[in-house]
Amino acid sequence: MSSARLRLIVVPVTALTALTTFGTSAEAAQASALGAADPLKGHRFVYSKADGQYHVYDARRRHVAELTPGARTALVHGTKRTFREKTTTATVRTDAWVRKLRAPFTAAQIRKAAFRKELAGLIRSKSPDMLAIAMQYVVGAPAKKNAQGLRYAGDAHYGPMVGGKRQEGSDFNDYLGVSWRYFDNSVDRAEKAQYGSLDCSGFVRMVAGYRMGWPLENQQYTRQRLPRRAVEMERYAPGRAVIPNKGRKPASLAALQAGDLLFWDADKGDGKAVDHVGIFIGKDSKGFYRFISSRKTADGPTLGDVGGRSVLNRKGSLYSDTFRSAKRL
Structure with missing residues (x-):
């Protein structure tokens, strides 16, 4: 759930592996290759051992996406919506938008320009997602x-x-x-x-x-x-x-x-x-x-x-x- 995911950022550092986008010399070389056009510049990918996912944070430390190795599903956190139906008084209000990647996610994709462009597009997208469809x-x-x-x-x-x-x-x-x-x-x-x-x-x-x-x-x-x-x-x-x-x-x-x-x-x-x-x-x-x-x-x-x-x-x-x-x- 989105509220539980947001709490991940305060989990002790031993439980998380932070992949700060360009923190090493090798990553700096990748940054140079990507250039200023990198659509995810400043974003961080944080791996959580607790749920086996990579949690993506933008330059303002907002939790913007979750990626699961082996799955094409990209869960994007965006504008909150409320889902309702006539046959129940219960509603579901959520900031989750369920998108699809072109290929199953792997950690190796994080530094690839094509993947970063694709993920940036999914984060910005306003088209109907799985839930809306x-x-x-x-x-x-x-x-x-x-x-x-x-x-x-x-x-x-x-x-x-x-x-x-x-x-x-x-x-x-x-x-x-x-x-x-x-x-x-x-x-x-x-x-x-x-x-x-x-x-x-x-x-x-x-x-x-x-x-x-x-x-x-x-x-x-x-x-x-x-x-x-x-x-x-x-x-x-x-x-x-x-x-x-x-x-x-x-x-x-x-x-x-x-x-x-x-x-x-x-x-x-x-x-x-x-x-x-x-x-x-x-x-x-x-x-x-x-x-x-x-x-x-x-x-x-x-x-x-x-x-x-x-x-x-x-x-x-x-x-x-x-x-x-x-x-x-």
């Missing part, structure tokens, strides 16, 4: 169309009614109503009945994949792309596991940050396998860890409390008790 599919969200008239956002259903129940299987391309060709030339044709619908993993693939650019796959299991199902995302999606699956509810949620993928074993009728996925938003106005996911009972993406509270730390709540793991893309 996710909210474009909740109940009442207005339709958005591209120049060709394709509706790419707007209030989404979970799936069509079949036999009195919401049908699973609505992927991002079903919502769009288009066929999708994958990297191996396999093709998934859109199901007409599922137009405008997103199941839980289809919602994540729409937000992180189609909209934000994480590459997608369909049962190829390359470990470099977002697969189709929740259980496959937990096992094969790229990134870094921040809470491993030990077959029970995690003892702590402290490792979570906005944008992390969350996984549940919510259906006791299908064994012990993961069967649901969502996106962590942050701590809400009532002190609960809140997420957004697409659910049958809510008929689509929601951060609200229809069909179970969208929180992780309320004992007795379905999605609190059945939460299992988290991954940072």
Whole structure:
């Protein structure tokens, strides 16, 4: 959480490794190579052993970003926003903006001019991030169309009614109503009945994949792309596991940050396998860890409390008790 991250700066120095951008002769040479055009001049990258991340501070010592080795997610601290939905009185107010790097982060990138330019752009960006994009599919969200008239956002259903129940299987391309060709030339044709619908993993693939650019796959299991199902995302999606699956509810949620993928074993009728996925938003106005996911009972993406509270730390709540793991893309 952002408030916890900000306290890192007062942790005893033995717990932190500070990478002051150009503090050695070798770094000075890098500075000379970068020249005065360095967009991150004066910024410091501080490694925290506590959470395994690099925390970025600008020249005025403001905490501006967090980077996780092995993940493409860049958490940027910017203007505070409030997320709300009609189905709950709770709101989430956060300064976290979830952005995507071109490649998984490594410490070696810190002194590279291309990376510094990219990160500076993400810190300055005002374009919709993962959280804002996710909210474009909740109940009442207005339709958005591209120049060709394709509706790419707007209030989404979970799936069509079949036999009195919401049908699973609505992927991002079903919502769009288009066929999708994958990297191996396999093709998934859109199901007409599922137009405008997103199941839980289809919602994540729409937000992180189609909209934000994480590459997608369909049962190829390359470990470099977002697969189709929740259980496959937990096992094969790229990134870094921040809470491993030990077959029970995690003892702590402290490792979570906005944008992390969350996984549940919510259906006791299908064994012990993961069967649901969502996106962590942050701590809400009532002190609960809140997420957004697409659910049958809510008929689509929601951060609200229809069909179970969208929180992780309320004992007795379905999605609190059945939460299992988290991954940072």
